[in-house]
Amino acid sequence: MAVELPTWTALGPTLVFAVTALLLLVFDSIDPDTTNRGLLAGTAAFGSLAAVGLSAWYLVAGTGEEPISLYQNTIVVDTMTLFFALVFASVTTLVVVASYDYMRDHSYQAEYYALVMLAATGMTLMAAANSLAVVFVSLELSSLPSFALVAILKKNRGSVEAGLKYFLIGALSSAIFVYGISLVYGVTGSLLLPEVAAGVAETDLTGVLGIGVMMILGGFAYKTASVPFHFWAPEAYEGAPAPVAAFLSSASKAAGFAVAFRVLTVAFPIEDLVTGAAAGVDWVLAAQILAVVTMTLGNFAAATQSEVKRMLAYSSIGHAGYVLIALAALSGGSDQFVLAGGMAHLLVYGFMNTGAFLFIALAEYWSVGRTFEDYNGLATRAPFACVAMTVFLFSLAGLPPFGGFMSKYFLFAGAVRAGFWWLAAVGAINSALSLYYYSRVVKAMWIEDASGDFDIESKPVGLYTALVAAAVVTVLLLPGFGSVWQFATDAAAALVA
């Protein structure tokens, strides 16, 4: 290109989100009681679409192939940063578009959209963080708005209680996380990830370092809703407005994994800490335990639920377990492949899981009810939405015609290739189990006769648009998996050679 852009433009998606958030706050201060929902939702949607476009453009143009360091190397923009920015921006767009209808009668419209944008800013920054300080700040930047978003239905006890629970566990996890950072800083004398790596290679204080790493791992477990910091998730997702639950379970979780991938592989190199001669802090082993426990617990709990939203919440814990395989199967000799599998799964998951929660949002909008039985016969009333939901559920279960099959297959194949066939086996068994509870919803929608007397008098355009877009992408990700995989392997290459 003839025009050389200044390097800070590489952070484009993050900046777009931040500016949009500020713009929304400006609108709100000019006219605090505005009823112009279109302007607010439109601004937010435009902003997140711009972020989608920017990150996609950068990815295709190869901006991140040579990592760009910014601000004394505390922030780095590489293919992985952009890959995850694309995930966050896509999810945010879907959520914002769907919120236009869902938040119709609620107050705090401008605040709502501004908080979503701020959380998205934090997430994109998480993917770019190259220093433990930035990691912490960006993690908080994405968490704090999330607490408020969960509790935004101020008059709904469930929402407020969920927000409080989420906040308390979040605060505890942050404390643990930041203490872990301080221990690591104490051992290595630096916060920059590459310098931390150099420090841990030489230190004798493996005991302190080990405690620090495990505490940091705990922080990630919280953000990704993995065992043992998972129990906030079903409560929060259930109490939160459904679009917010979609946002948290898809984007926020992916952000947790993005930062976990980078921090663990770059700052605590596998060859020094896990497999090398001086191996002391085996975080890969910890990830293996977490992966197995998380997916098994999530899936079994999901299978016993009687409410669809709670089932999805637990199933999203199960999916965190699948992605943990990407960390757990490292050091097996095909690190890049395994990591790429995890990242690709997060991208597909971003669409299929968001879509599923948005369908819940639609059901809440219609006041259909919460249990499986309440969904009986929904397909006779709203066939298109039910087709979309069927696509999401079967894709989450990993049935072939959809994107979820591809990403799961590559994830498990990567684990097998790295020699961790037992991890793949546990994942496959869990996947088979998951088909049971996902198909319960499909059965209720399509096969059971309608029992509830729900009233579908309107078909909200925004929710439908988001739903159909997510479904179309979920299907297209199967034929289009080639390019996703290309970007995912490039992104993984930024972390492990």
Place this chain on the structure above:
Amino acid sequence: MWIEALIAVTLASAAAVFLAPNKVAGKLAFALSLLPMVGSLWMYSTYEASGNALLAGSELAFETNFNWVVAGPYSLSWHVGLDGISMPLVALTTVLTSLALLASWTPIDERQSQFYGLMLFLEASLLGVFSALDFFLWFVFWEMVLVPMYVLIGVWGGPRRKYAAIKMFVYTNIASLVMFIGFIALVFGLGDSVTSLDMPAIAQALRAGELGSLGPVSAGTLKVAAFVAMFAGFAVKVPVVPFHTWLPDAHVEAPTPVSIMLAGVLLKMGTYALLRFNFTMLPEVAQNNAPIIAVFAVVSVIYGAMLALAQSDLKRIVAYSSVSSMGYVILGLVAYTLYGMGGATFQMVAHGLISGLMFMSVGVIYNTTHTRMVSDMSGLASKMPITVAVFVAGAFGYMGLPLMAGFAAELFIFLGSFGAFAGSVWFTAAAMFGIVVVAGYLLFAMQRTLFGEFEVETDYEVGPAAFHDVAPLVVLILLVILLGVDPGIFYDMIQNAVDPLVPATGGGA
């Protein structure tokens, strides 16, 4: 790009029908289904290929092959093509779908656009199964079949439809996973000698003996274990006794057009996959264990026929008879001779047409009388002569009357299996006895329901069926006779694809 066009047109039609209002969905679906039908018949008439799709030195018709996802040793490709085994099955799928759609007009009276949309979606998946040549792509289509089938039985089926739909889904899905594991174990066992999941590449490597050991498992054990896993997986689909229990439930509960697709095309997926995977990729395991597999085949033939004999529901009789007929296909495959395998493939097509015909005529009878119980009716011939005539003709086809498709198929199979391996004479003789039982139950059922004094225990008026109900029956019976009179229409093509599979020194004819 013709195969892609065929699948794409069918998928687009499915979407269009799904969006159409209920009132016009049936007619629109039938009209749109003529496109893939004409397309596949045109492909058939211009078909030019030689050899077997999985073996070296073959030339495929309408082949496309390009990389889809490249991921180190796991590269996947979009690889489709037709040989003499798949071309007839593709044609069978499109013809039978169109006729089944026509047969849906009367029985399907609610949520039509969803029903017809799903039927066309099913057709597209089936076309994919029979034309895909990359394992991954093939598996995508293979599993894609399950989703519409599950809903079709579960929503539009009989009183126990939910149970039948779930049972079908669980059985066949678990079977697919068992098969998947078996096949993937083979791929891992091949190690670096294959760089993709391309079925021809894998088949050739396996036949060339490049399979190594996998961990502590030796190559020989791995071969047998994978063969068993794949056989078990496909046997459920066929279905082979004792894996057949899902089928009668599914058949009885499914609405007529879905039964037609199930018996006519879906069961062929199982035997087609057995032929492509077990018998093409691991021929020596198949031949070494021929007597064991033949036991499964013969038990299916005899036991299926016996079960049919014991039924009092006309549809159940036809359903169990499929178990029996598919047993012949297994017998033909295990013979591993030119006639045996050719006959098996021929039987897939023949049984597709005949069983479709039988289910359709049972459906027409049910639409008019609202009962399927043999004991509830007699003397239908006097009220609905054309339907009954076609039913009788179809039954004769089933029994293997000469000049009908079933005769040609069974003759080839018996010729091929007679003396093909140690003890095969006895197996063939036992299977031939199956024909007697088939003739027995069909004649017995016809005598009680169709002939004699007219009497039906129902409140409905019994009269001739509507034109659109009878027309597909007539088309089918003409096809059955055409194939019986001139088996060469398909058989030369099939033989050309089967011939390279059979070792030069094979036994039998």
